[in-house]
Amino acid sequence: MDAQLVYIGLAAAFGLFMAWGIGANDVANAMATSVGSKALTIKQAILVAAIFEFAGAVLAGGEVTSTIRKGIVDADLLIGMEDGPRLLIYGMLAALLAAGTWLLIASRNGWPVSTTHSIVGAIVGFAAVGIGVDAVQWGKVGTIVMSWVVSPLTAGFIAYLIYRSVQKLILSQDDPLAKAKRYVPVYIFLAAFTITLVTILKGLSHVGLTISLRDSYILAIALAAAIALLGSYFISRIEADPKAEKKQHFVTVERVFGILMVVTACGMAFAHGSNDVANAIGPLAAVVSIATSGEIGAKSALPIWVLALGGGGIVVGLATFGRHVIATVGKKITQLTPSRGFAAELAAATTIVIASGTGMPISTTHTLVGAVLGVGMARGIEAIDLRVVARILVSWVVTIPAGAFLAIIFFFLFKTVLP
Amino acid sequence: MANMLANIFGSSPVRPLEKHIDLAFRCAKKLRPFVAAVIDKDHKRMAEIRGQIEVLEHEADNMKKEIRLHMPKSLFMPVPREDLLELLLVQDKIANRTKDVSGVIMGRKMSIPEPIADMFLEFVDSNIDAAKQARKSVRELDELFTAGFRGAEVDLVSELIEELDQIETKTDEQQTRLRSTLFDIEKTLDPIDAMFLYEVISLTGEIADMAERVGRRLELLLSH
Numbered sequence: 001m002d003a004q005l006v007y008i009g010l011a012a013a014f015g016l017f018m019a020w021g022i023g024a025n026d027v028a029n030a031m032a033t034s035v036g037s038k039a040l041t042i043k044q045a046i047l048v049a050a051i052f053e054f055a056g057a058v059l060a061g062g063e064v065t066s067t068i069r070k071g072i073v074d075a076d077l078l079i080g081m082e083d084g085p086r087l088l089i090y091g092m093l094a095a096l097l098a099a100g101t102w103l104l105i106a107s108r109n110g111w112p113v114s115t116t117h118s119i120v121g122a123i124v125g126f127a128a129v130g131i132g133v134d135a136v137q138w139g140k141v142g143t144i145v146m147s148w149v150v151s152p153l154t155a156g157f158i159a160y161l162i163y164r165s166v167q168k169l170i171l172s173q174d175d176p177l178a179k180a181k182r183y184v185p186v187y188i189f190l191a192a193f194t195i196t197l198v199t200i201l202k203g204l205s206h207v208g209l210t211i212s213l214r215d216s217y218i219l220a221i222a223l224a225a226a227i228a229l230l231g232s233y234f235i236s237r238i239e240a241d242p243k244a245e246k247k248q249h250f251v252t253v254e255r256v257f258g259i260l261m262v263v264t265a266c267g268m269a270f271a272h273g274s275n276d277v278a279n280a281i282g283p284l285a286a287v288v289s290i291a292t293s294g295e296i297g298a299k300s301a302l303p304i305w306v307l308a309l310g311g312g313g314i315v316v317g318l319a320t321f322g323r324h325v326i327a328t329v330g331k332k333i334t335q336l337t338p339s340r341g342f343a344a345e346l347a348a349a350t351t352i353v354i355a356s357g358t359g360m361p362i363s364t365t366h367t368l369v370g371a372v373l374g375v376g377m378a379r380g381i382e383a384i385d386l387r388v389v390a391r392i393l394v395s396w397v398v399t400i401p402a403g404a405f406l407a408i409i410f411f412f413l414f415k416t417v418l419p
Numbered sequence: 420m421a422n423m424l425a426n427i428f429g430s431s432p433v434r435p436l437e438k439h440i441d442l443a444f445r446c447a448k449k450l451r452p453f454v455a456a457v458i459d460k461d462h463k464r465m466a467e468i469r470g471q472i473e474v475l476e477h478e479a480d481n482m483k484k485e486i487r488l489h490m491p492k493s494l495f496m497p498v499p500r501e502d503l504l505e506l507l508l509v510q511d512k513i514a515n516r517t518k519d520v521s522g523v524i525m526g527r528k529m530s531i532p533e534p535i536a537d538m539f540l541e542f543v544d545s546n547i548d549a550a551k552q553a554r555k556s557v558r559e560l561d562e563l564f565t566a567g568f569r570g571a572e573v574d575l576v577s578e579l580i581e582e583l584d585q586i587e588t589k590t591d592e593q594q595t596r597l598r599s600t601l602f603d604i605e606k607t608l609d610p611i612d613a614m615f616l617y618e619v620i621s622l623t624g625e626i627a628d629m630a631e632r633v634g635r636r637l638e639l640l641l642s643h
Contacts, residue, residue, distance in 0.1 A: 029424045172570020249572075250565050332425035339565070369427055379497035379567040382431035387493040389427055 004291040006418070007089050011291075014096035015284035015306075016313045021103055022115055022276050023317020025325060027053060029365045030272040031265065032329035033341045037254075039261035042323055042330070048262075049269045049318055054311035056273025056356075057281075060199045061307055063359035064275050067144075068119065068282025069289070069302075071359065073127045074137050085290045087131055090414040091407075092283035094130075095122035098406035099279070102399070113395050114363035118403040119279045120144060125404025126411040147360040148396070151351050152370025159347035159374030162187075166339055167378065170253065180256040181235055188231040188263050191346050193224035195267040198353040199274070227263060234259045250339075257338035264345040271352035272364045273311065279361065281310035336372070340380045344371040366392070430489045432496075432503055433561045436510070439482050440557040440633070443513040446475035447550040447626055450517050454543050457524055458536045469521045479514040483507055497564060498640045506636040510557065512629040513550050520622045527615055534604050535616075538597050542623060545590045549627035552583040556637055563640070573641050580634040590627040594620060 031045040040048065073091070078084035099118035106113040120141070127135040166187075170179040197220035200211060211219065238259075240252045285306050336344065348364070348371040355362045369392060376384045449472045456464040486507055490500055523529070531539055556579040559572065566572035597620055605613040 032424065167567045167569060171566045172572065174571045176571075249562050329425040333428050335428050335431055337565070365424060368424060372424070372427060376495060376497075379564075381428070382433050382496065382564050383429035383490075384427055384495040385429035385491075385493055386495050387491070392427070 003418075007093070007287055007291045010093055011089075011096065011284045011287035012309060014093060014100060015280045016309060018096055018100050018103075018115075018119075018280035019277065019310045019313025020317035020320075021100060022280060023053070023314035023319075024321035025103075025107060025317075026115055026276055026365060027269070027272060027314060027318050028322050028325035028329050029368055030268045030345075031322075032326050032333060033268070033336055033345055033368075034261050034265035035326050035330035036333040036336055037258065037261060037338045037341045039258040039338050039341070040265060042326055045265070045326055046318055046323055048266055049322070050315045052266045052269035053273035053277075053314050053318070054308075056270035056275075057277035057311035057314065058304070058307045060270070060274035060353065060356050061277045061281075061310070062302060064278035064356050064361050065282045065285055065302060065307070067140075067359040067361055068123070068278050069286040071140050072120065072123045072137060072144075073131075074135050077135050078131070085294065087415075089287050089290055090418060091123070091126040091130055091411055092286045093418075094126050094407045094410035094414055095119060095403075096280075096283045097410050098122040098125070099403055102403050102406055106395070106399075111395050111398075113399045114366055115276060115279045116361045116363045117148070117396065117399040119283070120361060121400035121403030122407035123283070124400070125407040128404075129408045130411040130415075144361060147355060147362050148366065151355055151360075151362040151367045152373075155347045155351040155367045155371040156374030156377070157347075158350060159343050159371035160378045162347055163340060163343040163375045163378040163380045166343060167380075171250070171339065176250065176253045177240060177256070180253045181238075184235060184256050184260050185228045185232045187342070187346070188260050189224045189228035191260070191264050191267055191342075191349075192227040193220050194346075194350050195270060195353055196220045196223045198350075198357050199270070201357065231259050231263060250337075254338050257342055261338045261342045261345065264342045264349060267349040267353075268345045268368075271349040271356065273314065274356035275352050275362060276364055277307070277310040277314060280313060281306050282361075284309070335382050340375050343380070344368060344375050347371040347374060366396070429491075429494045432486055432490055432507075433564055435482065435486045435489075436503065436507060437558050437560055439479060439486065439507065440510045440513075440554045442475060442479040442482060443510050444547075444550045444554040446472055446479060446514040447517045447547050449475065450520060450543050450623070450626075451540075451547060453521055453524075454531070454540060457529070458531050458540070460530060465525065469525050472518055472521050476514040476518040479511055483511045497568065502636065502639055506557075506633065506640070509629050509632040509636055510553070513553065513626055513633070516622055516625045516629060520619055520626075523615060523619055523622065527612075529612065529615060529619065531616075532601075532604060532608060535597060535600050538593070538600060539620075542590065542593045542597055542620070545586060545593055546623055546626040546630075549583060549586045549590060549630035552579065552586055553630035553633040556580055556583060556634060560637075568641060576637060576641060580638055583631060583634040587627045587631040590624055594624045 027049050031049050034040040035042055035045045073088065078088055099122045102118045103113065103115060124136055124141055169183050170176050173179045197216065200216045200220055235256050238252065238255050285302050288303060288306060348368040351367050352362065352364055372381065373384065375381055449468055453465060453468040456468060487504065490504065494500060556576060559576045562572050563576060601616055
């Protein structure tokens, strides 16, 4: 009993640390786009992020959590082993600590690394070396790694299409303001519709709600229409400022897109919460399940307090460190005006929510970077530094063995130290 | 701490290019009071304005270097980097020519003969107009980037460039007339002074030429 409490306590502490780190760092990427384009103030961004990250984690974070918890390590193999449950507990603890440590080292040194890659690398590492190569579900891991390639590409492609449509329908027209007022509500509808629909279809069953397919569509349409109407109201209140227009013709148009960006920012925070919270609480959930039931693969539902701990940790991280990061990043990405930022956010959020629905742990930041590059391909970004893109690719590859290596060390450490 | 998202954005050359042409224009604009002072033989004022021109030209030059420094080859931009660098170069030459004109006049303690004085002032004004129109065109650069070099904004800039061409043609005509008037009176002048007057006229005309080349460069961007 005592040992179990120790395991759960440690896992909760490590998980909370990870969630805090995600809130302090990763959320900033999701929100800085909106702050940088002045669609939201920092305070508003933190409020939006707190609400929607939490909602995303609790409502739609289940599938990815389940993948991290039991999709990578082969539970069947461990069930046959005498000390299987304990090994898995050590492993998950080691993975959490390894990923957290690696993230800390990386951010100290200024390396752009992904939380998701760290934790998946760490889990694969302890399982393959600590337990045995067969303990890893290589097929599933292969799918996950594929999704890391596919998700930025998908987001980039969607972002390209969205921004091209914006250029065609609005920005290249004679009267961009009138066109923006006409079409932006449609984009709002699309953004709200996609995100709510995927959430309803894929996420809500985890919190015990089941809605029929037809009702899901009706609900998503109704919600999206309501949000679009609200958006239209705010858009109708925007009036052109001739003085500012003289200096920059698109000033008012961008303000219209700013309304849209509030919606996509919510979507982005929601998407981020639904995917990244799993990195912190997936291993925690595994430890809690094994420690309480004493066996692997017990059919226990994900305790809601675990999800809430993840969501809460993110919010605390956001409130403590995240605001500074948001401010810094926001200042640096002024090229991402609302018309471009929304395209990137909507594309990324859609991709991420779909990944969350199918249980794929992907890197939200990489997906957003992919989306930004997509806008760039549509000639929407003034200057993208390809050196940095190359550096991200390198860290993409390095993070996995690094996470694995640290996890192996911690795994053997726990094996000797813990009861 | 590095942030992936923040760092993939290189520093955009667009606003700096707009600021740079603004400097170049402000430099060229000084030529009007300078030439007026030359005509008035107000040496104190000439020296004062010449100093201002030098400061502005120097500022533009520094800015040019700064912009170049922030445009590494690894930048991915909607238009070729080379074209933007070329644009920057010709923008800078507007300021350079202004400095050259004032430099020659100061260095040779020149005066402008009364019969061509008014004509010369008008000619200077037109050259400044050309620089102003170049500035107006380059100021559309950020809108062009926003619109993705497509549609209505492209038409607008094309019109601006067309107006720029007309102003440049006007300066050419003025230059021809100025030269023939000078030819009529050159016998009354010191031969070397006359030679340098021709020199100053062609240097001044190059301001509009450079402004026109700014337009050509912009046009190249539009065709991408």
